[in-house]
Amino acid sequence: MNMLNSEKHASGHAKSVLAGVKNAVVTISGQRILQDISLEIEAEEIVTIVGPNGSGKTTLLRLLIGAIAPDQGDIVRSADLRIGYVPQKLHIDPTLPITVARFLQLPVSTPAEVVAQSLETAGVGHLEARQMANLSGGEFQRVMLARALLNNPHLLILDEATQGLDQAGSAAFYNRLALVRDQLGCAVLMVSHELHVVMAASDRVICLNGHVCCQGTPEHVSAAPEYLELFGPQAAGALAVYRHQHDHHHHHDLDGECLPHDHDPGAAHGADHGA
Template identity: 65%
Template sequence: MTLVAAEGIAVRQGRLRVLQDVTLHIRPGEIVTIVGPNGSGKSTLLRALIGAVPLAAGRVMRRPGLRIGYVPQKLHIDPTLPITVRRFLDLPHPVEDTHACAALEEAGASGLEGRQMAALSGGQFQRVLLARAILPEPDLLILDEPTQGLDQPGASAFYRRLEAIRDRLGCAVLMVSHDLHVVMSASDRVICLNGHICCEGTPAVVSAAPAWRELFGTGTQGALALYRHRHDHTDHAAHHHSPLSEGA
């Protein structure tokens, strides 16, 4: 069963081609991470999958009734706006206190209910966003660089929480990340994006793909071996895709 699938999608911003001929699918229960250099279209791809940007070509199919939780890369809250964490969780629809407290606990943000959103640290803010995203018990949890600004121990702890949430809900997790070391231990599948999909597969397979080495070099090989994922015994050949210039 596929939760969301993209077939040959393209996205343009004016004359700039941001994405070209992107095809992918997300299945229940898997953790999929999108990696790529700055400007490679990672955030745009997430927004295309949820229908937030228009497509220049292709189509996106979502399972009927699909519940999506979304953690954006950035969310600016006016520091003069008096809104507590608890009130923030009531947007756009009120939730029961028991559900709000349970979501905060699962996201690692217990005890922050009465704090002002503008007074939270970066890590606390991200955990509150995660709590809000899991309140509807999504089928698909999408996160755009959720550990931006966190140190490596903090990022590792965040990824462990995502795995626990996935295990409890049975949801899929689709995220963008720059944490190449940690992400290899937390992902079932990795998609390497640079305007098009360069390669995809399990972490061990993708890290050996020529397209990965062209983008990220070979300096992380030891770390990738160290963080070998428990699912890597099912490795299959990485899928290689045509360069963007060939899809023009």
Template identity: 60%
Template sequence: MRLVTIKDMSVTLGAHVALSHVDLTIDKGEIVTIVGPNGSGKSTLLRSVIGAITPDSGTVLRAAGLKIGYVPQSLAIDPTLPLSAGRFLSLPNRRPAEAVAKALRQAGVEDIADRPMAGLSGGQFQRVLLARALMDSPDLLILDEPTTGLDQPGSADFYTQIEEVRRTTGAAVLMVSHELHVVMSASDRVVCLNGHVCCHGTPEIVASAPEYRALFGTGTHGALALYRHEHDHHHHEDEACDHDHPHTHDHLGNH
């Protein structure tokens, strides 16, 4: 089932062309990761999908009745407020305790409902934001660099939880991330953005694309940790970037 269809979308913010002629689809249950350098239009794309920005040209079509859950990069909460995680999930309208407990369980932090928000670790705080996004059983979960500030094990744990959320709820996931060495293995499709779609496809295809490498470089100093792996295979036409692929690819691995 198609949840979102973006066709030939362009967005201008002030005098700056943020996005130019972007095409993107999101289907039920898939994980799509958006990558790109700072200023490449990633957040503008998310806001367009949500409906917070109206494109200057092109179309954004959402499935009828589409429910979206949103996990921001961060959220500032006054540390002096005596606000527990459970109470936070009940703002602004009180929610049944069972619904709060279910959302925390889905986010992997079922035991912290009574803990103060100000006392949570960075990873726990982001899990609570995830739980909040899951409260209304969204069809599409949107995450804007949700692991900013977490260490690599914390990021890996968070994305493992996202995979579990997709598996158990069937929600599609659209996320922005710089952490391809962690994210890509969980993604069905990766879209490399730099004001326009540079390339897209499976993680392996994007990892090997010259357009991607021109933006991020190679090796561990960039966004992508790679290992060499040789094999022969064929790519589907709709998954290819705008170039020919050699049979030797840089593939992702936690090795």
């Protein structure tokens, strides 16, 4: 199981690998979804997977949480790995009455203090007694985040967690996520369509289209030809527009104008992006 781990140690890397896949191939109803994928997630890093619809992003996450098995290749997980999982926005039928506190007790009951603490960490401590069906989109997703934090995870996995939120809502969500990472020291692996916000908040970006097209820092990926081919030339600008006020390098906005900067370079961390 710990194949990747031992390789890492042999090559002298200090960082520990929490989870990964090695040469994974996944075929669903005759269709090859993932082709020879290898990736690893290290402790405390924020990794984002971007890719067009049908590129296998969700399949890759499902592989990592163990919801599906690869047809070929291996899944690697460190011993006793605890995963917190935030699924795509889910729909709770309005015929099902359930409070936030009770929802966090499913399927196993958890001490009330732990529930309260998780809600607090996710920034929604005040919602405990509310009905799930009456939450706003942003509140709902933070409750989902709180739920994923219950087992004090080493690795948080989020699948399109901000789908349906407006830009301010998703920016606030990612801010909270960065705070949670700093507070709990967990790694974060997420999938998102929102290139600009999510890439800025990541340590590493993996561009997926059935296979890993390219990966690296957000700056590296947003300049990579494979990425530009998938998302079009505007996509490169997306990161630049988002980062321009935090980087010291001069970037061009979508109109090609050179933007002035008067910002502290220390603020270039994704966690500092305001809502």
